[in-house]
Amino acid sequence: MPESKPIVIYGAGGQGRVVLDILRSVPGIVTVGFLDSDENLHGSMVDNLRVLGDMRVVPGLLTEYPGIASVVAIGDNRARMDIARQLSELGMPLVNAIHPRAFISPSAHIGRNVTVASGAIICAHVRIGDHVIVNTGAIIEHENNIGDGVHIAPGAKLAGRVTVDRGAFVGIGAVVIGNLRIGTDAVVGAGAVVLHDVEPSSVVAGVPARPIQPKAKGG
Ligand SMILES: CC(C)(COP(=O)(O)OP(=O)(O)OC[C@H]1O[C@@H](n2cnc3c(N)ncnc32)[C@H](O)[C@@H]1OP(=O)(O)O)[C@@H](O)C(=O)NCCC(=O)NCCS
Structure with a gap:
């Protein structure tokens, strides 16, 4: 059995749902959850996937899921680039x-x-x-x-x-x-x-x- 690749999606809004659909149709990927900067979403479920938190949970995810990577699913261009930069600074690979x-x-x-x-x-x-x-x-x-x-x-x-x-x-x-x-x-x-x-x-x-x-x- 090939190993599955864990992915966390940053952004639990409309673009996040689009990206979740995409990742669910790619064999060998396991979506471990969403991240979102909106604290009101933390702990909620979006399309049966939990919103785990924000940047603060990234170090824990890197330890818990070896090989984890992230996709930033935010429609706003400036916000998407800013979140990508922050994830990279924390050592989260982007795919x-x-x-x-x-x-x-x-x-x-x-x-x-x-x-x-x-x-x-x-x-x-x-x-x-x-x-x-x-x-x-x-x-x-x-x-x-x-x-x-x-x-x-x-x-x-x-x-x-x-x-x-x-x-x-x-x-x-x-x-x-x-x-x-x-x-x-x-x-x-x-x-x-x-x-x-x-x-x-x-x-x-x-x-x-x-x-x-x-x-x-x-x-
Ligand atoms: C161009 C756009 C960014 C302007 O947004 P806005 O700041 O809310 O603009 P306004 O609604 O204030 O419109 C200003 C004027 O431009 C006109 N206008 C706005 N968008 C227009 C469009 N796409 N085509 C023609 N005229 C447009 C408005 O009718 C208005 O004219 P008026 O002053 O004579 O009434 C927006 O209308 C748009 O087209 N966004 C694209 C959305 C999209 O593609 N989303 C997909 C996401 S995946």
């Missing part, structure tokens, strides 16, 4: 959650703490950084360069040779034509059709996508 029904080209490069949800397609020579979410049914065409901490939301489609810089968010169902650059921390709204480069930290939405002044950043 990927790749759904068996996602397609990843053999020529693609995938970083660590990356989630690829069901139905996602990652094509030839794509580079995906660390702490990235490629959500359900997203399509990332050939030679995209996806920076650390990016979130490509469900059903978004990026044509060939798009660069998405660190921390950017591409909303659900958005379309980005080829050869464009989405700047650092930029937000592309749901359903947008992006025809031009997007400035860092800007928010664009609509068809065709134009800058908007949002009241809040939405994930």
Whole structure:
């Protein structure tokens, strides 16, 4: 019998449920629990898996489960990268959650703490950084360069040779034509059709996508 790999999921919200589904469909993985920074969740059950605590229980988990690793399942890009940094500082290895029904080209490069949800397609020579979410049914065409901490939301489609810089968010169902650059921390709204480069930290939405002044950043 091959040994099973223990994994703890950081984040017991919506993205945590997505990652739990993914890990439960991968043979050889045992999910030992959730961690979450929200103390109100500690001790509760989410999809029949207990929320064990927060960063404070990490040293105990490392002792109790040899070979344990973590996936950070938080939709907010900044929070996901911050929690990943804290886990790494405590010596918790970070691994990927790749759904068996996602397609990843053999020529693609995938970083660590990356989630690829069901139905996602990652094509030839794509580079995906660390702490990235490629959500359900997203399509990332050939030679995209996806920076650390990016979130490509469900059903978004990026044509060939798009660069998405660190921390950017591409909303659900958005379309980005080829050869464009989405700047650092930029937000592309749901359903947008992006025809031009997007400035860092800007928010664009609509068809065709134009800058908007949002009241809040939405994930
Ligand atoms: C773009 C976005 C981040 C802006 O969020 P917000 O700060 O709450 O923006 P507001 O609701 O204040 O909207 C500001 C204006 O932009 C418009 N707008 C917002 N999102 C839009 C969108 N996706 N497409 C077209 N127009 C949009 C609003 O209608 C509003 O226009 P108005 O001033 O004429 O009324 C958000 O609407 C969005 O699209 N988020 C993506 C969510 C998503 O993909 N989630 C998936 C998670 S897995």
